[in-house]
Amino acid sequence: MFRRRRKPEDFAAEIESHLALEADRLKVAPPVLSPANAERAARRAFGNPTLVAERFYERSRWIWLDTVAADIRHTLRSLRKAPGFTVTVLAALALSIGANTAIFTVIKTVLLDRLPYPDPDRIVNIGRPGNDSSTNMPRFAFLNQNNPGFEDLSAWHAGASMNLSGGDRPEPVKVTAASQNYFQLFGARPILGRTFKKIEDSPGGPAVLVMSYGLWQRRFGGRSSILGESITLGGAPYAIVGVLSPGFQPYPAADVWVPLQPNPNSTNLASVLTVAGRLPPATTLAQANSWVVAIGKQYLQMHPSQIETAQKIQVAFLQRQVTGDVRPTLLILMGAVGLVLLIACANVANLLLARAASRQREIAIRAAIGAGRRRILRQLLTESVLLALAGGALGLALGSWGVRVLLALTPGDLPRVPEIAALPAIDLRVAAFSFLLSLITALLFGLAPALQLSRTGLAFSLNESGIRAGAGRKQSRTRSVLVAAEVAIALVLLCGAVLLIRSFAAMHSVSLGFDPNHLLTSQISLAGDGYAESSRVDRLARELVERTKSLPGVESAAVASALPLFGKMDMLFSIPGRVPPGRLANGDVQWRFVSPDYFRVLRIPLLSGRLLQQQEPRRTVVISQAMARRDWPGINPVGQTIFIGPGLGPAYQAGLTQIVGVVGDVRERLFFDPSPVMYQTPSQIPDADMALLNAYEPAALLVRTEASVAPISLRQALRQVLLSDHNLAPVSMRTMDQVSLDSTARQNFNLLLLGLFAALALLLAVVGIYGVMSYNVEQRTHEIGIRTALGANRRDALRLVLAQALRMALLGIGIGLFGAAILTRLLAAQLFAIRPLDPLTFIAAPSILLIVALAAAFVPAQRAARLDPLLALRHE
Amino acid sequence: MRSESGEDRLQLLQGTLDLLILRTLVFGPQHGQGIARTIQETAEDTLLVEHGALYPALQRLEDKGWISAKWGSSTNNRRARFYSLTKAGRKQLADETTRWRRLAAAIGRILGPEAQEG
Numbered sequence: 001m002f003r004r005r006r007k008p009e010d011f012a013a014e015i016e017s018h019l020a021l022e023a024d025r026l027k028v029a030p031p032v033l034s035p036a037n038a039e040r041a042a043r044r045a046f047g048n049p050t051l052v053a054e055r056f057y058e059r060s061r062w063i064w065l066d067t068v069a070a071d072i073r074h075t076l077r078s079l080r081k082a083p084g085f086t087v088t089v090l091a092a093l094a095l096s097i098g099a100n101t102a103i104f105t106v107i108k109t110v111l112l113d114r115l116p117y118p119d120p121d122r123i124v125n126i127g128r129p130g131n132d133s134s135t136n137m138p139r140f141a142f143l144n145q146n147n148p149g150f151e152d153l154s155a156w157h158a159g160a161s162m163n164l165s166g167g168d169r170p171e172p173v174k175v176t177a178a179s180q181n182y183f184q185l186f187g188a189r190p191i192l193g194r195t196f197k198k199i200e201d202s203p204g205g206p207a208v209l210v211m212s213y214g215l216w217q218r219r220f221g222g223r224s225s226i227l228g229e230s231i232t233l234g235g236a237p238y239a240i241v242g243v244l245s246p247g248f249q250p251y252p253a254a255d256v257w258v259p260l261q262p263n264p265n266s267t268n269l270a271s272v273l274t275v276a277g278r279l280p281p282a283t284t285l286a287q288a289n290s291w292v293v294a295i296g297k298q299y300l301q302m303h304p305s306q307i308e309t310a311q312k313i314q315v316a317f318l319q320r321q322v323t324g325d326v327r328p329t330l331l332i333l334m335g336a337v338g339l340v341l342l343i344a345c346a347n348v349a350n351l352l353l354a355r356a357a358s359r360q361r362e363i364a365i366r367a368a369i370g371a372g373r374r375r376i377l378r379q380l381l382t383e384s385v386l387l388a389l390a391g392g393a394l395g396l397a398l399g400s401w402g403v404r405v406l407l408a409l410t411p412g413d414l415p416r417v418p419e420i421a422a423l424p425a426i427d428l429r430v431a432a433f434s435f436l437l438s439l440i441t442a443l444l445f446g447l448a449p450a451l452q453l454s455r456t457g458l459a460f461s462l463n464e465s466g467i468r469a470g471a472g473r474k475q476s477r478t479r480s481v482l483v484a485a486e487v488a489i490a491l492v493l494l495c496g497a498v499l500l501i502r503s504f505a506a507m508h509s510v511s512l513g514f515d516p517n518h519l520l521t522s523q524i525s526l527a528g529d530g531y532a533e534s535s536r537v538d539r540l541a542r543e544l545v546e547r548t549k550s551l552p553g554v555e556s557a558a559v560a561s562a563l564p565l566f567g568k569m570d571m572l573f574s575i576p577g578r579v580p581p582g583r584l585a586n587g588d589v590q591w592r593f594v595s596p597d598y599f600r601v602l603r604i605p606l607l608s609g610r611l612l613q614q615q616e617p618r619r620t621v622v623i624s625q626a627m628a629r630r631d632w633p634g635i636n637p638v639g640q641t642i643f644i645g646p647g648l649g650p651a652y653q654a655g656l657t658q659i660v661g662v663v664g665d666v667r668e669r670l671f672f673d674p675s676p677v678m679y680q681t682p683s684q685i686p687d688a689d690m691a692l693l694n695a696y697e698p699a700a701l702l703v704r705t706e707a708s709v710a711p712i713s714l715r716q717a718l719r720q721v722l723l724s725d726h727n728l729a730p731v732s733m734r735t736m737d738q739v740s741l742d743s744t745a746r747q748n749f750n751l752l753l754l755g756l757f758a759a760l761a762l763l764l765a766v767v768g769i770y771g772v773m774s775y776n777v778e779q780r781t782h783e784i785g786i787r788t789a790l791g792a793n794r795r796d797a798l799r800l801v802l803a804q805a806l807r808m809a810l811l812g813i814g815i816g817l818f819g820a821a822i823l824t825r826l827l828a829a830q831l832f833a834i835r836p837l838d839p840l841t842f843i844a845a846p847s848i849l850l851i852v853a854l855a856a857a858f859v860p861a862q863r864a865a866r867l868d869p870l871l872a873l874r875h876e
Numbered sequence: 877m878r879s880e881s882g883e884d885r886l887q888l889l890q891g892t893l894d895l896l897i898l899r900t901l902v903f904g905p906q907h908g909q910g911i912a913r914t915i916q917e918t919a920e921d922t923l924l925v926e927h928g929a930l931y932p933a934l935q936r937l938e939d940k941g942w943i944s945a946k947w948g949s950s951t952n953n954r955r956a957r958f959y960s961l962t963k964a965g966r967k968q969l970a971d972e973t974t975r976w977r978r979l980a981a982a983i984g985r986i987l988g989p990e991a992q993e994g
Contacts, residue, residue, distance in 0.1 A: 011931075014908065014957045017950075018927065021909040024952055045912075047928030055932045 011056045015049055022046070050369075067375070071382035079383070085355055086387075089348050092764060093391025093441065094398050096344035099337045099757065101399025101434045102406055107330050108429060109420045110323050116249050116419060118187040119278060123318040124285070126150070126275040126292060133321055134271045135313060138306075141264040142299050143275065144179075148291035150277030154181035155260060157272050158252040160698040161731055162234040162527045164219075170729040172525050173215065175233065176254040177695075179262055183210075183244075185276060186251065192216075193227045193242030196259045200241075203263040209238040213246035215255040233258070234528010249418050251322065267649020269306065270692050276318055288315040305584070305647055322415050329750055332826060336496065336757045339489050341441065343764045346482045346489075349445040350768055352384070353479050354775045356453045363453055377450050384446025385439065392438025399434065400425055409752060411745030452478065476779065479772050480808050486768045487812025487849060488819060490761040494845040495820035497758035499827055499834060500751040502841060506833040507744055513666035513674060514564060514602035518555075519736035520711035521563055522718060523698040524728050532691040537699075538683040540726065541595045542614075544701055547725060551717050553709035558598040559682070561693050563700040564736075565743040567592060567668050569693055571678065574646040575631065576656070584647040589627055590668055590677040591644075593685050593693065599663055601704045609638035609661030612681050619657040619684055627676030628662045638662060644678070651688040654680070670743050671832045698731050711735045750830055762849070766856045773805055773860040784864050785872025794865040801864045805857030806850075813846045820845070893925070893933045895976060898961065898969040901943060907956035908934060934959060942968050 022042035026033050033041060043049070079086045114120040126143070127133035140155045147153050156179065161172040180201040182188075188195070191213060200208050209231075220226050230237045238258065244250075252274075260273075279288055292313050300306065356363075363376060407421055423430075531537050541559035548557040561569065571591035572584075579586060596612045598604075599622075612622055621642070628637050637659045645653035657680075665674035685693065703718060705711045715733055722728045734742070741748065777784070784797050824836040834841075900906060900914045911934075912927045937943045942965030950956045961969070 013955075015928075015931065017907070017954055017956045018909045018912075018931075020954055021907065021950060021952075021956060022912075022927065024954070025909075025913065045927050047926040049928060052928040052931050056935055 006056075008053070008056070012053065015046075015052065019043060019046060019049075067378065068382065071379050072386060074379065075383045075386050079387075082355065085351060088767070089351055089387050090391050090394060092344045092347050092767070093388060093438075094394035095760060096337070096341040096764075097392050097395025097434060097437055097441065098398030098402055099760065100334075100341055100437055101395055101430060102402030103330070103333050103337045104433050105399065105403045105423065105427065105430050106406060106414075106420060107334055108427075108433070109423065110414070110416045111327060111330060113416075113419070115251070115319055115322065117185070117251075120319065121317075122151075122279040122281070123185065123276060124150075124279055124288060124315050125318045125321040126277065126315050127273075127313060128271065129312060129314050129316075133274065133316065135273055135275055136271050137262060137266040137268045137273060138264075138303070139299060139313070140273050140275050141262050141266065142302075143292075143295055144262065145264060146295055146298070148295065149280050149283065150288070151280060152181045152185035153275070153277035154179045154185050155262060155273045155275045156182055156252075157260060157695070158254065158274070159272075159695040160527050161525050162256070163525045163530075163727075163729055164231065164233055164256070165235075165727055165729075166230075166232040169723065170727050171219070172698075172729045172731040173233075173256050174252075174254045175256045175258060175527070176250070176252060177260045178257045179260040181277075182257070185278060186248070188244050188248045188250070190242040191245040192224055193240070195242055195244075195257075201259040201261055203261050203265075205259060205261050207236060207238045208241045208259065209233065210242040210244060210257045211240065212244055212248070212250065212255045216243045234525070235530015236528055249416075249422070251318075253418070267651060268688070268692065269648050269652070270696070272692070272696055285315055285317070291315075326414060328826075328829060329746065332830070333750070333753055333757075335823075335826075336493060336754055339493055340757050340761050340764070341437070342444075343486045343489050343761050343768075345441055345445040346486045347445075347764050347768045347771075348387070348441075349449055350479050350482050350771055352445065352449040353452070353482075354771060356449050357775070357779075360453070376453075380450035380453060381442070381446050384442040384450065388438040388442030388446070389435075391441070392434050395438070396426070396431060396434040399430070406753075409749060411749045413746060414749075448478065476772075476776060479775070480804075480811075483765075483768045483772050483808050484812035484815065486765045487809055487853060488814075488816035490758070490765040491813055491816025491845060491849050492820045492823050493754070493758040493761045494849060495816075495824055495841055496827055497751070497755045498841045498845045498848075499824055499831060499836065499838060500747070500754055502838060503831045503834045504744070504747060504751050507670050507747065508740065510667070510670065510833070512564070512670075512740065513664050514604050516736040516740055518705045518707060518709075518711055519602075520703045520705060520714050520718065520733070521736055521739055522701045522703075522722065522733040523563060523731035524701055524722060525731055526694040526699045528694075531694055533687050534683055534685050534690045537593070537685075537690060537694070538681070541682050544721070544726070545595055545597065547721050548701065548703055548718065551714065551721070553705050553714060555704045555706050556597055556601045557701065557703045558595045558601040560594040560598055560700050560702065561592045561682075562697045563702075563739055564602065564666055565668065565670060565740060566697070567677075568697050571644060571689075572646055572648065573678065574643045576641060576643060579646075586631060586642075587676070589623075590675055591693075592677060592679050593682045593690075594679050596681060598679070598702070601702050602666070604666060605664040607662045607664060608636055609659070611661055611663070612679065614681070616681060616684065619655060620660045620680070621657045621684075622661040622663055622679045623659055624674065624677040624679075625662055625665045626674050627678065630676055636662075645686075645689075649688075652686060652692075654684065654686055654689070657684075670740065671747075702736075747830065747832070762852060765849070766852055769805060769808070769853050769856040770859065772808070773801060773857045774863075776804065777801060777860040777864045780864070781867065781872045784867055785869045788867065788869040789873065797867065798861045798865040801861035802854060802857055805853060805861070809850055809853035812853075813849060816849075817842065817846060892976075893929065894937060895969070895972045896925075897930070897933060897937060897959075898942065898965055898972070901959060901961045901965070902969065905948075905958040905960035907948075907950060907958050909956070910950075911959070937965070941965075 019039070019042045022045060023035070023038040026038040026041050027035060046052075115123065117123060125133050127135045144153060144155075157177040159175060159177065162175045163170050164173045180196045180198060183195040190210065193210075195210055196208065199205055216222055216226070226240050227242070229240050231240060232238075233256065279285070292315055296313050366376060367373075403420065403423075407417060410417060526537060526540070531540065544559055545557045548554055561567075567590055569591055570588050572588055574585045594612070596614050599606065599611050607625055608628075609622075612620065621644070623637065631637070632640065638661060640659050641656055642659065643653075643655065644657050645655070663679070666677065667673075668675050668677070682690070701718070701722070703711070703714065705714060712735055718733065719730055722730055784800070787800075788797065820842070821837060828836045896915050897911055900911050906914065908930055909927070912925060912930050915923065915925055934943070934945075938945055938959075942962055943959045944962050945957050945959045947955060948958045
């Protein structure tokens with residue numbers, strides 16, 4: 001069928017000859033006909049020659065390519081003639097497909113792509129269940145010594161950033177303390193030098209480091225002579241032994257690696273290590289889990305005192321671990337952009353229907369001259385597909401730009417961001433996704449109008465008044481239903497966005513427990529040997545506070561182990577005489593060191609006893625109200641003694657400590673209720689704990705400025721104090737308001753994107769309503785003219801149109817409320833203090849939509865009201 | 877668009893038109909109009925064959941290689957495309973004729989003697 005056997009002219013000649021022969025016969029055979037009648041009779045006997053010719057034509061040519069080419073030419077011609085229509089459709093499609101492409105790009109990389117390491121499907125994480133899957137040093141050392149079969153078993157501690165000094169100025173760098181196998185596990189090869197030797201990764205081994213390609217280029221100009229050179233990291237010298245190749249995407253993100261030097265005799269029970277390895281081929285997760293359970297039992301038999309810190313350890317795929325808690329967020333966003341796409345489809349279908357109305361004559365003529373229904377359908381679908389593909393191509397471009405914007409907005413904790421950034425401008429899978437999406441879109445928005453249009457009755461359309469009487473009304477119903485659907489979907493998105501806005505407002509109006517105004521904060525890295533001793537931190541704190549207080553405009557200053565809203569470190573404690581049987585501790589609470597002025601700087605109220613002093617007579621602690629209420633219900637705990645660090649190694653125990661005061665509660669996380677906290681001065685923290693605290697989270701300098709001074713204006717002066725006096729690089733310097741805003745970065749990100757999508761949905765719905773109402777007014781010009789002529793006034797016309805819009809909007813809102821009630825449940829986990837069925841949201845969102853819908857209908861309604869009855873009656 | 881006096885004529889069964897064309901060509905080469913006429917007259921006008929329907933069928937048979945065609949002159953000196961049976965076409969006709977006879981006989985047996993029909 002792919003060869004052209006006969007020319008159509010040849011076939012036409014044959015048919016001509018047939019008709020002539022038949023006519024010849026009829027002229028001579030009885031009953032003899034006149035030549036004219038004979039010819040007519042011959043034609044009648046033949047049937048429809050055009051149809052026969054078409055069937056011949058379809059059999060004998062590359063019919064597909066041929067008609068497709070013709071259809072495309074025709075479509076391009078007709079689209080060029082309707083630029084308004086074309087631009088609107090393309091814009092709607094490009095925006096929605098672009099949004100889908102951008103979100104899909106992120107989802108593809110973060111959730112679908114395999115991790116960029118060797119045999120990623122076998123890399124597992126071994127630690128406590130949960131997102132922060134960690135374990136402690138003795139457990140890792142034990143597992144390592146009794147490794148049941150994990151390949152490249154390694155552990156790492158991704159700490160706070162460290163101060164890299166030496167060279168012209170210090171800078172904070174992200175450091176991971178990694179065991180020797182880490183590089184093997186992740187396939188990280190050095191481009192220069194080597195990774196760690198066994199001896200370097202043993203307790204007491206030499207201080208060496210490996211750095212990323214990026215840091216090497218940025219700070220050391222890519223000099224190959226740096227191997228063997230010494231640089232200062234956290235106040236101690238390290239020898240550079242290697243630089244990793246540029247393609248390596250470190251997990252977790254880091255610029256410097258130092259040896260973990262795991263010590264089997266360690267008593268450090270802080271759960272700060274991430275342990276990972278590769279499953280041997282053909283080993284299941286269940287098998288590996290049984291290994292780990294057996295080893296855990298063995299371990300506890302040997303260390304019965306650690307029952308308190310005993311952790312349930314499980315094996316999970318690292319991929320899952322890396323992407324774990326962003327999965328729901330990303331899937332919700334994907335759902336949201338999917339809804340936006342549906343609205344866009346409904347919108348484009350509407351525009352196509354409107355266009356169809358003006359094309360009914362054209363279609364009818366084509367049908368009349370012999371085009372079959374299938375042929376017309378194909379022509380119409382070609383138009384849809386062409387529009388969708390063009391929209392898809394624009395969307396793909398818009399999407400790859402959108403991804404860059406998305407990355408700029410992303411909260412710091414979105415995993416695998418460097419991989420997304422490293423994607424080529426056109427990723428094949430993303431392009432395939434957009435292409436498929438375009439085709440599906442084309443079917444969604446193109447099929448209904450095409451079917452309806454191709455069904456157009458001949459007589460109906462060729463006879464102009466026919467359109468007005470019947471087909472118009474049926475079409476108008478389809479269009480109203482489509483608009484109602486748009487309103488419904490837009491309402492779902494709007495409800496989601498309003499819920500998130502309400503949640504955001506609730507989160508940021510919650511009482512923090514301190515006064516965040518007029519506070520400038522700077523995180524500083526005390527990680528490393530330079531501040532491993534409490535006395536040095538204590539001295540630093542005093543000097544920093546003194547020096548800062550002398551700056552003009554500063555009211556007071558304090559140093560703490562972590563910023564409020566960002567603390568992570570907790571500690572065990574026991575109440576002598578009240579320890580539950582069979583246990584060692586009464587509980588586990590947040591633990592912070594603070595300089596004595598901390599409470600005055602943050603304006604945390606003292607509720608009982610006294611605050612901390614620079615010089616304490618003995619070991620003392622101030623506790624928060626939540627801890628007092630939980631552990632000493634109905635009693636004033638001031639004067640009571642607790643034991644800090646029961647069951648830990650001696651070096652990590654602060655020992656018997658007296659409670660000297662109770663202070664007000666402070667939120668540790670904006671969206672959680674205040675948790676119990678213990679505060680001590682830096683000098684009372686055991687050295688080993690100090691090193692741990694500093695390695696785990698950056699310390700903070702907090703400065704309260706005078707009411708007349710903008711906190712941010714002190715940035716430069718404060719930076720100078722840190723740099724010149726102490727050679728410390730500020731990790732980040734922000735006002736407390738900014739800190740509180742950043743502490744909900746993930747929620748802000750969700751809100752921003754969902755808000756954006758809801759706005760897009762609203763815009764598309766407005767275009768839809770406006771389009772339908774304009775079209776209806778146009779269609780009913782005649783009717784409105786008659787009404788006006790018969791005495792209806794302008795208000796009646798206005799009401800007529802607005803009532804119709806109202807019906808559409810209300811139908812959509814009804815359905816949308818139902819959908820929103822079901823779908824907002826998915827948002828429950830993202831909401832703070834707001835229920836998914838929040839009544840205010842379910843009143844506000846529909847009200848907004850209703851107002852917007854009526855506003856969109858108002859313009860055409862006014863046009864109807866202003867109609868001149870005489871002109872309207874002549875309109876036909 | 878069917879011819880006007882169609883009601884009392886029989887519609888052709890699917891695929892029987894091919895058989896009729898092949899059968900008609902047994903008597904020698906013939907052009908399209910001739911084939912149409914022959915079928916109509918032999919069947920004494922009981923069969924409804926729209927002349928136009930013949931051509932897709934002819935095209936199909938030609939594609940299958942059962943008939944071949946070439947332009948020639950008709951008896952009254954008009955140019956016409958003459959079709960003739962090929963060797964494969966003869967074999968096909970024989971096979972189809974056998975098949976059709978067996979089918980007709982089988983259906984006839986099931987329907988019973990003509991007299992019983994109302």
